[in-house]
Amino acid sequence: MIGSGLLLVRTALASPARHPRTAVVLGRLLGLGFLICFGTGLFSHLLQDPLPGMAFLTRPVWLYRVTQGAHVVVGTALIPLLLAKLWTVYPLLFAWPPVRSVAGVLERAMIALLVAAAFVELATGLANTFQWYPWAFRFRETHFALAWAIVGALAVHIGVKLPVIVRWWRRSGSVGEDGALLPVGEGEGDLRPEPRAKGVTGALQRRLERAPVPPAAVSRRTVLLGTGLASAAVVAVTAGETLPALAPLNVLAPRAIGVGPQGLPVNRTAAQAKVQRTALDPAWRLTVRGPARSVTLSLDDLRAMGQTDAGLPISCVEGWSTQAQWRGVAVRDLAELVGGRDRDWLVRSFAAGAYATTVLEREFAEDPLTLVALELNGGVLHVDHGYPARLIAPARPGVLQTKWLRSLEVR
Secondary structure, three states, X not given: OHHXXXXXXXXXXXXXXXXXXXXXXXXXXXXXXXXXXXXXXXXXXXXXOOOOOOOOOOOOOOHHHHHHHHHHHHHHHXXXXXXXXHHHHHHHHHOOOOOOOHHHHHHHHHHHHHHHHHHHHHHHHHHHHOOOOOOOOOHHHHHHHHHXXXXXXXXXXXXXXXXXXXXXXXXXXXXXXXXOEOOOOOOOOOOOOOOOOOOOOHHHHHHHHHOOOOOOOOOHHHHHHHXXXXXXXXXXXXXXXXXXXXXXXXXXXXXXXOOXXXXXXXXXXHHHHOOHHHXXXXXXXXXXXXXXXXXXXXXXHHHHOOOEEEEEEEEOOOOOEEEEEEEEEEHHHHHHHOOOOOOOEEEEEOOOOOOOEEEEOHHHHOOOOOEEEEEEOOEEOOHHHOOOXXXXXXXXXXXXXXXXXXXXXXO
């Protein structure tokens, strides 16, 4: 009875759009998207937690803006793609018997892992762009682990389905001109059971034969076009937080180009960091500790040093970015002052939190555009942007561009 019921459900769900060709087209887009997200996400992760001996490019200065922008934009576009792919293949859940071998059990378990990990990855990633964390686990570590699970499960899934993928990679499929499914055996997309299939009684077979052929109103082309439009739409209304051309359409993203103090968005204000009193204290000093000596510099001391202008983007892991003009003291000039050239540096903020201390690798410290910034867009640095002094460097995540500096120390 269970098998008969499942067969009837599967037959009722048959549609010209639910076809291996549809699944392959959507699947290859999903695979490409997840690989782009994995590569860009791995790059971001290693920038924040580099492996021993790693070195990073500081040019082009917009490198991280592009990679992380692509990470969030592509990840957002994957949401409708994933939903469409699941709509295409979910009638296969009603196969009877559910599995026919140990390999079938393992395949279904791997698909379950892939789907679950993909859903959690995309949902939590979207929530992260809004800085909304309604869960107890640490986002970045979980996001990183799920990325590896997705890539591993995807590799296994592709390996298992490779014959079907190869067959339907370019073929137009087996749907007739009138939209009716061709007989079983001529098209692997037909969800109807074969005549005299195991577990199909004569009465059930007659019911299946009398079942109407699904209408062709929803074709594969309609599904693919609708999915493409949905992906394009979600990108158009969110990518404007990093792509100036789409800024007028930016209605759903939490940040907007040009909106915020001095024309830049703010993730964490001075009030949220509870640093207003220290930041505005005239007694503030920046301590620079090197191998040869240590110096303590006031704001006036820093302003009296040679100033460097740099046009650099501020690019955050949440996907938003904005170009800005910065002015301040080059870090390598401060390193020269204390005998600390060509070294890694510990950068400390007087704000508490996960990034209160960061590491500035030597390739960034030696770059002439890496600054202890004192001014932004032609004015004194706003307190929400790190007054009295903050770090800004090319091609680095915003979380490492430490605000409200307390000290720089040779590592």
